Amino acid sequence: MKHKIFHGLRWVIMTLSLLFLAFGIRLTGKWLHTTDLPVFSCPFNTDQVIHSYCYYLSHLNKLVEYHSVKYAITYIIIFIILAIVFGRVFCGFICPMGYLQDIVWKIRDILHIEGFSRKEKFVESIKTARYLVLFVFLSITFFGFDFCSICPASITTQSIAGFKQVINVGFIFGIILMILGFFMRRFWCNICPLGYLVGLFYKISLFRIKKDCTACTKCRACYEACPMKIKEIYTDDDKDVTKTECIFCGECIKKCPEDKALSISIGNIKIYTSSRKDFEEYHK
Amino acid sequence: MGTKDEGNNERELLIHKRQQERYLNKSRQISAKYLNKLDELPGIPTNLSYFKSILYKIFVENEIVSYKENEIYVGIFCVLMPMELIYACGARPVKLCSGDYVGFQFGDDVVPRDACPLVKAVVGNNYIGNNNTYNACSMYIVPVTCDCKKKMAAIISEYKETYILHVPINKKNDETMDLYVKSLHEIVHTIEQKTGEKITYKKLKKSVQMYRETQREIRRFIELKRSLKPLIRGSHAMAVINSIAYDDIARYTKQLAILNKELETRRDNGDYLTNKKLPRILVTGSPITFPNLKIPLLIEEMGGLVVADETCIGDRGFTDPVSVAEESLEGYFRAIANRYVSACSCPVFSDNEQRIHKIKQMIIDQKVEGIIYHVLRGCLVYDYEYQILEQVFGAMEIPIIRLESDYNEEDIEQLRIRIEAFIEMIKFKK
Numbered sequence: 001m002k003h004k005i006f007h008g009l010r011w012v013i014m015t016l017s018l019l020f021l022a023f024g025i026r027l028t029g030k031w032l033h034t035t036d037l038p039v040f041s042c043p044f045n046t047d048q049v050i051h052s053y054c055y056y057l058s059h060l061n062k063l064v065e066y067h068s069v070k071y072a073i074t075y076i077i078i079f080i081i082l083a084i085v086f087g088r089v090f091c092g093f094i095c096p097m098g099y100l101q102d103i104v105w106k107i108r109d110i111l112h113i114e115g116f117s118r119k120e121k122f123v124e125s126i127k128t129a130r131y132l133v134l135f136v137f138l139s140i141t142f143f144g145f146d147f148c149s150i151c152p153a154s155i156t157t158q159s160i161a162g163f164k165q166v167i168n169v170g171f172i173f174g175i176i177l178m179i180l181g182f183f184m185r186r187f188w189c190n191i192c193p194l195g196y197l198v199g200l201f202y203k204i205s206l207f208r209i210k211k212d213c214t215a216c217t218k219c220r221a222c223y224e225a226c227p228m229k230i231k232e233i234y235t236d237d238d239k240d241v242t243k244t245e246c247i248f249c250g251e252c253i254k255k256c257p258e259d260k261a262l263s264i265s266i267g268n269i270k271i272y273t274s275s276r277k278d279f280e281e282y283h284k
Numbered sequence: 285m286g287t288k289d290e291g292n293n294e295r296e297l298l299i300h301k302r303q304q305e306r307y308l309n310k311s312r313q314i315s316a317k318y319l320n321k322l323d324e325l326p327g328i329p330t331n332l333s334y335f336k337s338i339l340y341k342i343f344v345e346n347e348i349v350s351y352k353e354n355e356i357y358v359g360i361f362c363v364l365m366p367m368e369l370i371y372a373c374g375a376r377p378v379k380l381c382s383g384d385y386v387g388f389q390f391g392d393d394v395v396p397r398d399a400c401p402l403v404k405a406v407v408g409n410n411y412i413g414n415n416n417t418y419n420a421c422s423m424y425i426v427p428v429t430c431d432c433k434k435k436m437a438a439i440i441s442e443y444k445e446t447y448i449l450h451v452p453i454n455k456k457n458d459e460t461m462d463l464y465v466k467s468l469h470e471i472v473h474t475i476e477q478k479t480g481e482k483i484t485y486k487k488l489k490k491s492v493q494m495y496r497e498t499q500r501e502i503r504r505f506i507e508l509k510r511s512l513k514p515l516i517r518g519s520h521a522m523a524v525i526n527s528i529a530y531d532d533i534a535r536y537t538k539q540l541a542i543l544n545k546e547l548e549t550r551r552d553n554g555d556y557l558t559n560k561k562l563p564r565i566l567v568t569g570s571p572i573t574f575p576n577l578k579i580p581l582l583i584e585e586m587g588g589l590v591v592a593d594e595t596c597i598g599d600r601g602f603t604d605p606v607s608v609a610e611e612s613l614e615g616y617f618r619a620i621a622n623r624y625v626s627a628c629s630c631p632v633f634s635d636n637e638q639r640i641h642k643i644k645q646m647i648i649d650q651k652v653e654g655i656i657y658h659v660l661r662g663c664l665v666y667d668y669e670y671q672i673l674e675q676v677f678g679a680m681e682i683p684i685i686r687l688e689s690d691y692n693e694e695d696i697e698q699l700r701i702r703i704e705a706f707i708e709m710i711k712f713k714k
Contacts, residue, residue: 114610117462214642215645217638220455231458
């Protein structure tokens with residue numbers, strides 16, 4: 001039962017968030033035009049006056065250029081607070097790019113096409129690539145380029161919103177990522193620089209993944225299910241297995257067959273716990 | 285010269301024939317004796333008769349349990365060979381790890397003295413050649429777990445087509461797991477050739493689903509077994525779980541559901557075995573296979589109650605269901621590999637801390653009061669882990685003893701004394 005609530009809610013929120021981010025401006029009219037969205041406000045800003053976090057993170061010089069130093073500091077503090085409170089829950093619930101990747105993965109599931117199997121070395125190389133992408137994300141503006149023109153999230157939301165796209169490097173990049181996402185769940189999320197920055201504060205963030213090592217039989221189901229390829233969730237013997245990559249999608253808990261072995265909690269309150277009964281119901 | 289040889293051959297044949305007769309007679313006697321012992325133990329559920337009839341058919345009538353004509357049987361050893369795959373190829377797995385005392389005696393002459401009795405029994409059964417459960421199998425699959433199994437594979441390959449399945453030593457390494465998946469593919473290919481059926485996504489999904497249902501029933505059964513006021517005795521439960529090795533899985537599940545229902549109605553009516561508080565014992569260690577049920581039987585004859593077992597022919601093989609993350613044929617293969625290797629708490633793996641966690645969880649769930657650690661003579665891997673368990677559970681103040689036994693009845697009195705003392709000690713502690 002809890003499976004249905006948690007995952008149903010997740011899909012509903014993700015769908016609503018995509019609809020809002022893509023078509024919000026058309027539904028709400030112009031008044032939202034002047035409102036700042038925290039992220040992905042690109043379809044909202046036809047006149048390119050953008051105030052979202054992701055824009056300024058990739059255009060750090062503009063933060064001071066457009067505003068004052070005081071503004072920049074407040075901006076960063078609010079970012080940190082939001083990251084601590086929500087962390088990468090954003091990735092699992094809000095991000096339209098993640099949602100689209102989940103959809104292509106679901107399509108692969110329906111077609112029963114074989115995905116990439118988990119290769120440790122390959123995963124390690126992606127994790128290195130993540131730092132490279134992060135570096136590009138933060139510094140590209142200083143070399144006079146605009147990250148938004150190659151940002152896959154910007155391109156996909158704008159295309160869905162009905163903006164005409166020029167076939168450029170970014171567009172092709174977006175298509176390649178979707179194909180990779182088809183074979184490897186949430187491929188982009190593994191190297192996403194924004195997700196990385198949001199996940200930096202995982203040690204003190206409010207959302208936690210907890211594990212009961214005695215209940216766990218170490219069957220690897222969680223690791224196999226994890227779209228972020230977090231191996232520690234399977235190997236670690238700690239009570240708290242929250243990692244910087246975790247997006248709180250709940251897949252590990254859905255696939256966990258043991259009672260109370262894994263759970264997502266806000267602070268100390270468990271909101272979603274694995275159970276055999278749910279597992280059996282789901283697989284009936 | 286030639287005539288002399290022929291004469292010798294004839295005599296050898298005659299001897300072998302006599303050995304075969306002797307084997308059957310004695311083997312039947314012992315199996316019938318242990319089936320009777322199960323009957324004599326008070327509180328046997330009425331619906332247990334189906335499971336006993338399977339054991340009777342296999343061990344006393346010496347016939348394979350068959351429902352279809354021309355069914356192909358694949359003999360497997362260890363719990364590390366995924367049975368779902370065999371069903372998906374259109375064959376039926378038969379677990380051949382044997383507890384046969386008579387097979388053991390014959391095998392004793394073929395393999396080294398220090399080999400484990402299970403291997404001796406398997407080799408002996410093959411050597412004698414008139415155990416029809418073995419004869420019915422088209423091929424053997426031996427997962428390479430411990431050293432004894434490794435060499436056993438070499439010996440039994442003389443009697444039948446034998447394939448070995450590589451099992452990773454380190455479960456946490458992804459590459460060795462990939463290797464295991466690869467060797468599963470190879471094994472499946474050989475089974476496909478035998479049956480002429482190709483494995484497909486649909487077939488595999490169906491057989492995984494079939495096993496999930498069995499696991500659901502077995503879990504229900506285990507939950508009934510752990511009831512604070514006893515509903516079923518552990519020896520009877522072991523006979524139930526043992527008979528899965530020889531039965532068709534769908535039929536077995538149906539029968540187990542009937543047995544579960546009987547136990548549930550008895551629980552609802554408050555019809556327990558006894559209202560006395562019996563010492564609750566967990567049995568772990570080397571495999572306990574029918575007819576070698578002497579340890580659980582002794583425990584329960586001495587007034588204990590086996591509430592849990594962590595042995596490979598017992599509950600271990602069926603507690604974890606397959607959890608599929610990727611809906612494709614390869615995804616199913618990987619999920620099966622994960623469940624069979626990663627979740628297995630067999631001590632053949634180098635890092636096996638999870639076994640301790642598992643037993644701890646069992647102690648909490650089943651309210652265990654004492655642990656009996658069974659070691660078959662020569663079963664080194666289990667013997668190695670005794671020390672760690674003794675340390676851990678000693679600190680938890682849960683009494684634990686190590687019982688070494690062999691496939692014969694010579695040590696039964698000695699075992700009886702030790703088990704009796706152990707159970708008295710638990711009673712005294714209460």
